[in-house]
Amino acid sequence: xxxxxxxxxxxxxxxxxxxxxxxxxxxxxxxxxxxxxxxxxxxxxxxxxxxxxxxxxxxxxxxxxxxxxxxxxxxxxxxxxxxxxxxxxxxxxxxxxxxxxxxxxxxxxxxxxxxxxxxxxxxxxxxxxxxxxxxxxxxxxxxxxxxxxxxxxxxxxxxxxxxxxxxxxxxxxxxxxxxxxxxxxxxxxxxxxxxxxxxxxxxxxxxxxxxxxxxxxxxxxxxxxxxxxxxxxxxxxxxxxxxxxxxxxxxxxxxxxxxxxxxxxxxxxxxxxxxxxxxxxxxxxxxxxxxxxxxxxxxxxxxxxxxxxxxxxxxxxxxxxxxxxxxxxxxxxxxxxxxxxxxxxxxxxxxxxxxxxxxxxxxxxxxxxxxxxxxxxxxxxxxxxxxxxxxxxxxxxxxxxxxxxxxxxxxxxxxxxxxxxxxxxxxxxxxxxxxxx
Amino acid sequence: xxxxxxxxxxxxxxxxxxxxxxxxxxxxxxxxxxxxxxxxxxxxxxxxxxxxxxxxxxxxxxxxxxxxxxxxxxxxxxxxxxxxxxxxxxxxxxxxxxxxxxxxxxxxxxxxxxxxxxxxxxxxxxxxxxxxxxxxxxxxxxxxxxxxxxxxxxxxxxxxxxxxxxxxxxxxxxxxxxxxxxxxxxxxxxxxxxxxxxxxxxxxxxxxxxxxxxxxxxxxxxxxxxxxxxxxxxxxxxxxxxxxxxxxxxxxxxxxxxxxxxxxxxxxxxxxxxxxxxxxxxxxxxxxxxxxxxxxxxxxxxxxxxxxxxxxxxxxxxxxxxxxxxxxxxxxxxxxxxxxxxxxxxxxxxxxxxxxxxxxxxxxxxxxxxxxxxxxxxxxxxxxxxxxxxxxxxxxxxxxxxxxxxxxxxxxxxxxxxxxxxxxxxxxxxxxxxxxx
Numbered sequence: 043x044x045x046x047x048x049x050x051x052x053x054x055x056x057x058x059x060x061x062x063x064x065x066x067x068x069x070x071x072x073x074x075x076x077x078x079x080x081x082x083x084x085x086x087x088x089x090x091x092x093x094x095x096x097x098x099x100x101x102x103x104x105x106x107x108x109x110x111x112x113x114x115x116x117x118x119x120x121x122x123x124x125x126x127x128x129x130x131x132x133x134x135x136x137x138x139x140x141x142x143x144x145x146x147x148x149x150x151x152x153x154x155x156x157x158x159x160x161x162x163x164x165x166x167x168x169x170x171x172x173x174x175x176x177x178x179x180x181x182x183x184x185x186x187x188x189x190x191x192x193x194x195x196x197x198x199x200x201x202x203x204x205x206x207x208x209x210x211x212x213x214x215x216x217x218x219x220x221x222x223x224x225x226x227x228x229x230x231x232x233x234x235x236x237x238x239x240x241x242x243x244x245x246x247x248x249x250x251x252x253x254x255x256x257x258x259x260x261x262x263x264x265x266x267x268x269x270x271x272x273x274x275x276x277x278x279x280x281x282x283x284x285x286x287x288x289x290x291x292x293x294x295x296x297x298x299x300x301x302x303x304x305x306x307x308x309x310x311x312x313x314x315x316x317x318x319x320x321x322x323x324x325x326x327x328x329x330x331x332x333x334x335x336x337x338x339x340x341x342x343x344x345x346x347x348x349x350x351x352x353x354x355x356x357x358x359x360x361x362x363x364x365x366x367x368x369x370x371x372x373x374x375x376x377x378x379x380x381x382x383x384x385x386x387x388x389x390x391x392x393x394x395x396x397x398x399x400x401x402x403x404x405x406x407x408x409x410x411x412x413x414x415x416x417x418x419x420x421x422x423x424x425x426x427x428x429x430x431x432x433x434x435x436x437x438x439x440x441x442x443x444x445x446x447x448x449x450x451x452x453x454x455x456x457x458x459x460x461x462x463x464x465x466x467x468x469x470x471x472x473x474x475x476x477x478x479x
Numbered sequence: 480x481x482x483x484x485x486x487x488x489x490x491x492x493x494x495x496x497x498x499x500x501x502x503x504x505x506x507x508x509x510x511x512x513x514x515x516x517x518x519x520x521x522x523x524x525x526x527x528x529x530x531x532x533x534x535x536x537x538x539x540x541x542x543x544x545x546x547x548x549x550x551x552x553x554x555x556x557x558x559x560x561x562x563x564x565x566x567x568x569x570x571x572x573x574x575x576x577x578x579x580x581x582x583x584x585x586x587x588x589x590x591x592x593x594x595x596x597x598x599x600x601x602x603x604x605x606x607x608x609x610x611x612x613x614x615x616x617x618x619x620x621x622x623x624x625x626x627x628x629x630x631x632x633x634x635x636x637x638x639x640x641x642x643x644x645x646x647x648x649x650x651x652x653x654x655x656x657x658x659x660x661x662x663x664x665x666x667x668x669x670x671x672x673x674x675x676x677x678x679x680x681x682x683x684x685x686x687x688x689x690x691x692x693x694x695x696x697x698x699x700x701x702x703x704x705x706x707x708x709x710x711x712x713x714x715x716x717x718x719x720x721x722x723x724x725x726x727x728x729x730x731x732x733x734x735x736x737x738x739x740x741x742x743x744x745x746x747x748x749x750x751x752x753x754x755x756x757x758x759x760x761x762x763x764x765x766x767x768x769x770x771x772x773x774x775x776x777x778x779x780x781x782x783x784x785x786x787x788x789x790x791x792x793x794x795x796x797x798x799x800x801x802x803x804x805x806x807x808x809x810x811x812x813x814x815x816x817x818x819x820x821x822x823x824x825x826x827x828x829x830x831x832x833x834x835x836x837x838x839x840x841x842x843x844x845x846x847x848x849x850x851x852x853x854x855x856x857x858x859x860x861x862x863x864x865x866x867x868x869x870x871x872x873x874x875x876x877x878x879x880x881x882x883x884x885x886x887x888x889x890x891x892x893x894x895x896x897x898x899x900x901x902x903x904x905x906x907x908x909x910x911x912x913x914x915x916x
Contacts (some may be wrong), residue, residue, distance in 0.1 A: 103544050107539055110540060121533040121536075121753065122527055122751055123525065151588045152779060152780045153778075155777060156775050159774060164602060167600060177603075200771075314558075315558075334637075337637045338634075339596070341590075342754045343589045343752060343780070345753035346753065346780070346783070417865075
């Protein structure tokens, strides 16, 4: 493959003659078949930690044992019922992680997605702060920065909300559009945000973006920002970290204390599915949530909360732990970025992001190529997130965006997968241009 | 207190003269004040395991450690995302516990109450099997065997359902009434059942009752039985166990395979709040549930599922574990029953149940006394479940039922509490009769 990587002329496709495109296609097909012959079975579809990352948290399994005292600082026995809001030391730790006062934190079960779903479901069945339950309204609209997180969109799709795509930029979503829609339309009840190391771009909202969010003047009194800070401490570089203005504090300063629900979890810190999730929000919102939550459960898993606290000890322990995660996955991100640059740079057929943290790289090919690229990669044994996933209702109107998840495969495998991916991108694009020329 | 217990004449209150009642009240007040002087702080309000019971499960904390292989039998890494329905070995174990095929089992998080709430919430927002979502209907009715479990009623109260009390007997709820209501009224969408060692009586449904449940002919196609088998293996006696016909199998035999959702958890087997909960239901119902659940979560805590499987090994291990629980709490139940018999037997002013398992004793005083008895006990430092709790909307029309939870206090404390309780019962009843005479 040396010839391909090193030898081929990296000429912008737009400048290629029909003959040159034909040659390019021929060479690429040969390369592609080589990969098919390798019988690959690689997965870069989901943001899953790899084995080396999971091994980092095995100490979690020793942080409690049969001789441990399973009492909290305040004397609560974690083994029995109670403590709807979570144990105080877990609220302290997660408060530090989320940059919020522990009193504004409510610890849930193992999944922040579940917390978000429940928040919407309860707004639907019982309304927000005395406003009409959403199930009694004819239409609910929801703002969806795009490209975005498929599982967010899946919830609002499930409830039948009209999802309005809002374009993303490196500073965050289009705030002019958001301010207009939120202030003019009472049917707009919420917005999905991944404000730091966004899914899939890895963008972090600029100071101005956060300031404008906190100063929204919603037409609907039950409008809320769903602020999913899933990657708050998930840096790739020590010296290139993004910083985000803390939204609860900014909302409070702006006189909008109840405007935001902020979500986070330890899913990509310890074990996905066996961590702890949390919401941070204003005292008013928390009071309302607890009045609902007490009908639903007696309390969440306090033993697992204590297990996490004893393992990390404090926020510094958690931050050091995240450095070890970064050491594992940084080379994978860099490998993908280098291969993309090497094989696609200067061709004028693709763009991709280079995040400082999070779990994804967002890739944009030429219009009308994403589905074909993903299909081509699949047929050579590399699984990618399905086309359209980053858009509401799985419909990318440009058919151009692909989410790349570099963390799960080994460095060797992600290198192979990324190379194949670039071949698929070039091949599909060249074929398209050839047909259209 | 010897005089009180041994020396007083146990004459039926109905046969007492006004003068005798006056003397009785005088003596009881003296006794009562003695207890007040003890500055008790005892709680028999909730069905919580005691410390000795919790200690039985400390081995759970050792069943996984940092050297353990956290892979399932099928190779799934429990530390990562996935497996919406739960790991196969947990479905196997809980299947044995619930007497159901593992393929009919879906493992959830830590709380069966949460599973039940979510089941109702999703029926409300999205309907059952293509029927109209309940939020679009004017009226939903729900059958509530009484006395029953307050947290069940709290859910259906929260959703604004009209709760119809159905009288309980030692063989289960009044099936004539249930058959009539279910078959005639499309608004009746469900019924709460605790079929074995019922909360609060400790009754188990007779074979005929279960057979009639499985043969219901609901007017509403989206009617479901909410079969909360919370105490399926929670026996107090080895040689006096209740047996229950397995409802899923009986429904299948009766041609009603989709009629029932069955719930259970390990909350009172290992640690309340840190166990695993599950639903068992038909393949059709499971398919529908999973199509909803995948929007809400990527999966539940598989590490905790594995922890439980490794701890118990199999259903025999779990059953042996429950014998140890029984050894701890049986003396408490017997102490309460003996004190009730000794201090209230033959007075004709109270009845109580003598269950073979579960967590409660149901007590019925004379009409109009429950609130006063609970208040009196509270003022001497003994906390009981609030009056009315065992009825929908906290309204016991007879003001007679009190749920007794003997498990949490020590044997010494529950003995003291039970004695005080009987004094309160006699005092309140005597005062009432005296005033009315």
